[in-house]
Amino acid sequence: MKLKGFAPLTALLRLKSGLHIGSGEKGHFGEPLSVIKSLTSQLPYIPGSSIKGKMRHLLETAYARTSNGEPCGCGKCQICLLFGSGKSQTTYQPSRLIFRDCFLTERSRSLIEKADLEKKAGVRIDRESGKAAEKALYSLERVPEGCEFRLDISVRVFEKDDVSAIGQWLAMGLFNIEQDALGGSGTRGSGYVEFDEIEFDGKKFDKNWREECKKIKDDLLNEVHIRTER
Numbered sequence: 496m497k498l499k500g501f502a503p504l505t506a507l508l509r510l511k512s513g514l515h516i517g518s519g520e521k522g523h524f525g526e527p528l529s530v531i532k533s534l535t536s537q538l539p540y541i542p543g544s545s546i547k548g549k550m551r552h553l554l555e556t557a558y559a560r561t562s563n564g565e566p567c568g569c570g571k572c573q574i575c576l577l578f579g580s581g582k583s584q585t586t587y588q589p590s591r592l593i594f595r596d597c598f599l600t601e602r603s604r605s606l607i608e609k610a611d612l613e614k615k616a617g618v619r620i621d622r623e624s625g626k627a628a629e630k631a632l633y634s635l636e637r638v639p640e641g642c643e644f645r646l647d648i649s650v651r652v653f654e655k656d657d658v659s660a661i662g663q664w665l666a667m668g669l670f671n672i673e674q675d676a677l678g679g680s681g682t683r684g685s686g687y688v689e690f691d692e693i694e695f696d697g698k699k700f701d702k703n704w705r706e707e708c709k710k711i712k713d714d715l716l717n718e719v720h721i722r723t724e725r
């Protein structure tokens with residue numbers, strides 16, 4: 496297998512609602528659950544793993560490639576070849592997609608430095624009584640709507656890989672994320688995002704790219720773009 500080179504995908508990731516990607520810290524009662532921040536800048540960012548995990552999960556669900564809620568892991572389908580099988584026994588080839596961490600644009604950075612992050616109050620409901628549970632008030636730190644991050648994905652291109660088809664897979668992934676959500680509390684309003692100014696392998700995405708995704712959806716998994724036999 497010979498690596499031909501790399502094809503970059505870049506885009507603006509714009510928040511249409513507040514975004515909460517938790518830092519994993521539990522926090523004390525009454526304190527907002529904090530978002531993950533860069534240690535050097537103290538500003539929020541979106542870990543590459545969050546975008547990768549969400550995109551993979553949505554594509555696997557769209558093409559029924561999950562097994563008992565676990566990632567596919569077969570190592571041979573197009574999704575495993577793109578994202579990696581996740582298991583050493585079924586890793587036949589290097590995965591193609593590299594998701595960088597996404598950082599705020601300059602404009603959004605200065606916005607947050609001035610206006611700070613949003614603290615969204617929530618109430619935990621007791622399932623049995625349907626009333627607010629004891630110690631039920633909590634709040635969620637969110638990156639406010641309108642903020643923009645730079646999305647940056649690098650694709651490893653091997654000989655015989657169909658680069659434009661890999662672009663279609665990425666488009667399908669982004670299209671699915673737009674309709675779903677990123678981060679926590681996604682079913683309750685957080686993490687609604689859109690992508691703009693998308694460029695792949697030096698070419699701008701067509702302005703009708705979302706319509707294209709709807710058209711090619713059924714065929715994408717059946718066509719072989721990355722071959723397992725060489």
Ligand SMILES: [Zn+2]
Nearest residue numbers: 567569572575
């Ligand atoms: Zn698979």
